[in-house]
Amino acid sequence: MTILVTGATGNLGRLVVEHLHSTGHPVRALTRDASAAGAGAARLPDGVEIVEGDLTKPDTLAAALDGVSALHLLGATGHDHTPLTTGPEILALATEAGVQRLTVLAVGDDESGLTTAVRTSPLEWTFVWPIDLMSNTLGWADTIRTTSEVREPYAARRTASADERDVAEVIAAVLTSTNGSHAGRSLHLTGPEALTPAAKVAAIAAATGQELRFTELTDDQAREQWRAEGWPDEGIDFMLHMWATVPASVADTTSAVEDVLGRPPRPFAAWAADHAAAFRP
Structure with a gap:
């Protein structure tokens, strides 16, 4: 079938x-x-x-x-x-x-x-x-390649991002399971740790062998930067509101990946090593 x-x-x-x-x-x-x-x-x-x-x-x-x-x-x-x-x-x-x-x-x-x-x-x-996909950090690739820097507001936010390969494997495992053990469940998938944007940049730096910086912006600085990049005001308002109101629960890790796959989820450092080429000039 x-x-x-x-x-x-x-x-x-x-x-x-x-x-x-x-x-x-x-x-x-x-x-x-x-x-x-x-x-x-x-x-x-x-x-x-x-x-x-x-x-x-x-x-x-x-x-x-x-x-x-x-x-x-x-x-x-x-x-x-x-x-x-x-x-x-x-x-x-x-x-x-x-x-x-x-x-x-x-x-x-x-x-x-x-x-x-x-x-x-x-x-x-x-x-x-x-909760979040590690691949979302590929949105930094262009700016890291050209400026060796990531500039964003709300540097203290922490997210327990999941490797997208783990998420895909969990979905495949559930779809092919025949014992019904996952039926009726809501699986919130995370990685093994919650990291700030600066910690993710540091992991990318270690994986690529580059000197990279993370600079925290104020709301006004973020608005100025994003407007210069061509963002519409409604998009800027949405992003600032979303990051300002990120619930603490996005930093909570779960055992869902290991429960389904029988192994721990991949850490961000491993993801960064596997995708290092995307961030190199």
Whole structure:
């Protein structure tokens, strides 16, 4: 039976597809544009079945769900991560198609239409939510290569970021499990430690052999810098508010990765070593 992965050309979805394929599981990759799945960084492995469909248009998904035993579903769509509003229709289609297991990339602790549809469905469902992905620090790559410096506000914030490869492996393990041990659970995935931005920059410096700096900005300095970079004011307001109100819980580590995979999660230093080339001039 086939496993369907939605968001298959995204950074995380592609890793899920690759891991399932490399471990011998028949995998079907859903994307809005099949041509994108065969080119550039989004290229999927040979032998992966690629199908087109749009999660915001459930009537495009019937063929993709045919013969599927397990489904990985995004809880948000598009570059702006708009919450998925068609969850109930998709869950109904999946149930009718005979899908047995479901992973949902969403928090799963509110009462949105998707959450309710998942919790009341007959499927073996599991919510999966990484606190933060280590790959988000790739957003620093350009400035580190050109200035050897990262400049951001709120330097004291700490996040227990998870290696995206660990997250993909957890999703794959849940999708292929047959004992139901993960059914009905919400897995909050983290790395083994919570780090400040400065600590992450230090780890990247150690991995690359470069001298790098982290400079903390005031709100006004951040506004000036981001405006110069072309950010709209509403985007600046959103980021400053988000960082100013980061809950302390994002620094809490969990055992979820080890519970599922039977090994500790990868630390940020290991991630930085594996991605050092992205930060070197």
